[in-house]
Amino acid sequence: MRIGDPHLQVEIVHSDGACSHNTSCPARQEETGRRMGETLYRSFNSYLREVFGCRVQKVTIDAGLTCPNRDGRLGTGGCIYCNEKGSGTGAAARALSVSRQLEQGISFLARKYKAEKFIAYFQSFSNTYAPLERLRSLYAEALENPRVVGLSIGTRPDCVPDEILDHLADLAQDRLIWLEYGLQSSSEKTLALIRRGHGLQVFEDAVLRTRRRHLPVCVHVILGLPGEGLREMLNTARCLAGQDIQGIKLHLLYVVRGTVLHRWYESGRYRCLSRDEYAAAVGEFLSLLPPWVVIQRLTGDPHREELVAPAWSLEKEKNLQAIHDYLRTNNLYQGKHFPAPGGGFPPGSGGTTRIDTKASLG
Numbered sequence: 001m002r003i004g005d006p007h008l009q010v011e012i013v014h015s016d017g018a019c020s021h022n023t024s025c026p027a028r029q030e031e032t033g034r035r036m037g038e039t040l041y042r043s044f045n046s047y048l049r050e051v052f053g054c055r056v057q058k059v060t061i062d063a064g065l066t067c068p069n070r071d072g073r074l075g076t077g078g079c080i081y082c083n084e085k086g087s088g089t090g091a092a093a094r095a096l097s098v099s100r101q102l103e104q105g106i107s108f109l110a111r112k113y114k115a116e117k118f119i120a121y122f123q124s125f126s127n128t129y130a131p132l133e134r135l136r137s138l139y140a141e142a143l144e145n146p147r148v149v150g151l152s153i154g155t156r157p158d159c160v161p162d163e164i165l166d167h168l169a170d171l172a173q174d175r176l177i178w179l180e181y182g183l184q185s186s187s188e189k190t191l192a193l194i195r196r197g198h199g200l201q202v203f204e205d206a207v208l209r210t211r212r213r214h215l216p217v218c219v220h221v222i223l224g225l226p227g228e229g230l231r232e233m234l235n236t237a238r239c240l241a242g243q244d245i246q247g248i249k250l251h252l253l254y255v256v257r258g259t260v261l262h263r264w265y266e267s268g269r270y271r272c273l274s275r276d277e278y279a280a281a282v283g284e285f286l287s288l289l290p291p292w293v294v295i296q297r298l299t300g301d302p303h304r305e306e307l308v309a310p311a312w313s314l315e316k317e318k319n320l321q322a323i324h325d326y327l328r329t330n331n332l333y334q335g336k337h338f339p340a341p342g343g344g345f346p347p348g349s350g351g352t353t354r355i356d357t358k359a360s361l362g
């Protein structure tokens, strides 16, 4: 067993000896529900504190890679909401090496949050989309820093060949290694509309191959995508509740200057969610997820200078408060409605969850 298995972190020992590996056990459901009701959702910070016993922060890295949806392999325009920075900091374009970016990030975050340990988060573009040797050297450069205890690799689910997953599984022998897959929606129609360049099946296959190597998977989802209402967003939650995933990041769709979405917004083809709509969507979404899934993010962090709309997306504190208020007002918490009505347990699980006590990092 490796460090950091999110499943193991929520195991509850019953004094009556009830099975702690089966969420159909009423005692476990009640206990888990009560515990999640107190905390509303399973935050990434508390998970990291459970694993490492101290404050751990992610340091964002731009490794100067690209993406098949931008370099011409699949397309050149990218997803409709993506600009030429690929959701990154642009640090690679300023010729900052991985180790220099880490030094700067660590110095800032150690002061701001009194963090003691750090995870190098390869965020910009697709961070498994390069020859293995180049990736090997980038990941090694990050792990050379003695304060870095792990990696989080943001990428597309169609960019993870087995040899790269094998290498990450090797690194995970003594480090915390997460894969972060952009999915955004489980709807094929939406995926085509936003020009992702891959479908749901590719994502499911990537999750399967990643989990075979016992690496934890975090999924990125965007709420407020064009053509999606609450029903479609919650369909994504139900779909993910049945997948073997360990973490999730929820983002608001905001309009960034110079993107296709910007044109759609200007022409009236796209309308942004209001803060209240977003808070309701997040609250309902969380209620459908399994209680052990680690919630790595509840909102996005737009760059002020690139943002077109909505202006309220910049007010992070208020947005988090609105989500917490919605959960409390509606007596909701993560996992309250899991398994989803009509959804049942994941296929093939025999009525139990996919908790795998032998599995490593979730």
Ligand code: SF4
Pocket: 067, 068, 069, 070, 077, 078, 079, 082, 083, 086, 087, 124, 125, 126, 156, 182, 196
């Ligand atoms: S996959 Fe990511 S980097 Fe590539 S175009 Fe879409 S948002 Fe941009």
